[in-house]
Every structure is written in C-alpha cells, then in structure tokens.
Amino acid sequence: MQIAEPLLIAIEELSKLPGIGKKTAQRLAIFLLKSEDPQVDNLINAIKDLKLKLRFCERCFNLSEEELCSICQSEKRDKSVLCVVEEASDVMAIEKTHEFRGLYHVLGGVLSPLSGVTPETLHIKELLKRFETEDFKEVILALNPDTEGETTSLYLSKLMKPFGITVTRIARGLPIGGDLEFADDATIGRAILNRSSL
Numbered sequence: 184m185q186i187a188e189p190l191l192i193a194i195e196e197l198s199k200l201p202g203i204g205k206k207t208a209q210r211l212a213i214f215l216l217k218s219e220d221p222q223v224d225n226l227i228n229a230i231k232d233l234k235l236k237l238r239f240c241e242r243c244f245n246l247s248e249e250e251l252c253s254i255c256q257s258e259k260r261d262k263s264v265l266c267v268v269e270e271a272s273d274v275m276a277i278e279k280t281h282e283f284r285g286l287y288h289v290l291g292g293v294l295s296p297l298s299g300v301t302p303e304t305l306h307i308k309e310l311l312k313r314f315e316t317e318d319f320k321e322v323i324l325a326l327n328p329d330t331e332g333e334t335t336s337l338y339l340s341k342l343m344k345p346f347g348i349t350v351t352r353i354a355r356g357l358p359i360g361g362d363l364e365f366a367d368d369a370t371i372g373r374a375i376l377n378r379s380s381l
Contacts, residue, residue, distance in 0.1 A: 190216070239271075242313070244289040244306050246271045254287060261285045263320040266375075267310065267339065269293050269327060273363040277325065280372035285323075288313065293331040294338060307339070314346045323378055324352040329360050340381045351378040 190212055197208035215223055239245070240252035247253070254260060254274075264285030268274055274287050290305045302308075313319075322343060326332035340350045354377030363371060 239289075243287045244271070244291060244309070245274050245287055259284070263318065264323065265313070265317075265319045265321070266323045266325050268325050268363070269332070269335075270364070273325065276363045276366065276371055277375065280368050280375060282372040282375045283323075286317075290326075290335070293326060293335040295331045302338070305335075307342070310339075311342060314343070314348065319348050321349045321351060323375070324350065324381070325363065325375070326352075327362055336381065350381050352381055353378045 193212040193215070194205065194208045197203055197211050198205050200208075203211070215226070236248055237246050238248070240247040240255055241250050242255045243252060245252040245254060249256075261284045264283075265288055266277065266283060266285055267288045267290060268277070269290055269292060271289050274289065277283050277287075288306065288310050290307065290310070292300050292305055294300055294302065294305070324336045324339060326336050336352055343350050353374040366374075
C-alpha cells in the first residue's frame with residue numbers, strides 16, 4: 184500500500200525525536216491526523232514558543248525566558264552553594280525534589296572525546312569564571328554516574344582545587360548508567376542530601 188507523502192514526512196520527522204521509533208512515530212502521526220484542529224494548533228504553537236521564547240541563561244545556562252533564569256534572579260537561593268549538572272533537564276529533576284536551595288551551572292553535556300565533546304565544547308570556562316565573581320563555599324557535582332560523568336567530575340574537581348572551594352558529589356543513590364532525568368524524586372533528593380567529598 185502506498186502511504187501518502189505528508190504522512191511519510193510526518194513519520195520521518197517524528198521518528199527523529201529521542202525515544203521515538205518508526206512505529207510510535209506512525210501512531211503519533213495518525214493520532215495528530217485524527218485530532219481536532221485546535222488540539223493540533225496548540226501543539227504547533229507550543230513547539231514554536233519553545234524555540235522562539237526560550238533561551239539559555241547567560242550565567243548558568245539553564246532554560247530561561249529572560250537573560251537570567253528565575254533561579255539566578257532569586258534572592259531566596261543560597262548563593263554559597265553551586266550545583267553543576269549536565270543538562271537543563273537535570274535542573275528540573277533536582278528542583279522537583281525541593282531539597283536543594285542553591286544555584287546551578289549547566290555544562291551542556293559531559294566529556295566524551297570519542298563523540299567529539301571536549302572541555303572547549305562545554306560551559307567549563309564559564310564555570311571557572313564564576314568563581315572569580317561569585318563567593319561559593321561548596322560545589323556539588325551532580326553528574327550522571329556513568330563513565331563520562333565520572334571522568335567529567337574528576338576533571339572538574341582538579342580544575343577547582345586551586346580555588347579552595349569544597350567539592351562534593353551527589354551520593355550513590357542513583358544506579359550506575361542511570362540518568363538524573365529519569366530517576367524518581369525521592370532517589371534524587373536522597374542523593375543530594377547524602378553527597379560526598381571527592
């Protein structure tokens with residue numbers, strides 16, 4: 184059976200999303216085709232707004248609608264503690280626990296030379312620059328407990344030693360090879376509370 188070209192294109196584009204295979208993409212495309220126009224328009228507008236209205240915070244690289252994100256602007260945050268994470272999705276995961284009240288710095292990935300991710304491609308230079316202008320007493324490395332996360336944590340801890348700042352990492356409450364984004368709130372909260380020195 185010949186599939187209409189618009190449907191083929193929609194399936195192809197949807198299957199490019201992470202975690203979406205061809206069969207799921209086909210189900211989504213057909214669901215959208217059968218949906219009422221306002222529902223589809225709302226989805227289209229939400230995706231456009233995502234690209235047009237969101238940006239990265241100029242200080243911490245979290246998602247924001249303004250130059251500085253709401254966390255960096257908040258007077259209620261503990262400005263002496265900085266939590267370094269891989270992606271903005273990790274900030275959302277930690278914030279859901281309501282256990283951490285400090286600031287963040289989003290690296291934009293982890294070191295992975297085989298994939299072409301080097302210190303120059305991450306927000307490491309900006310992280311070190313923050314130590315010159317902000318007075319942190321502790322830096323928590325909340326990177327995923329996999330090979331790349333561990334390598335990045337060790338690399339960062341060596342770079343931060345000259346600043347005389349206490350460097351800790353989240354406790355091993357997360358499974359090896361797991362992602363912060365997919366862990367439950369209680370596990371992430373416990374890992375933040377039980378962080379350990381490097």
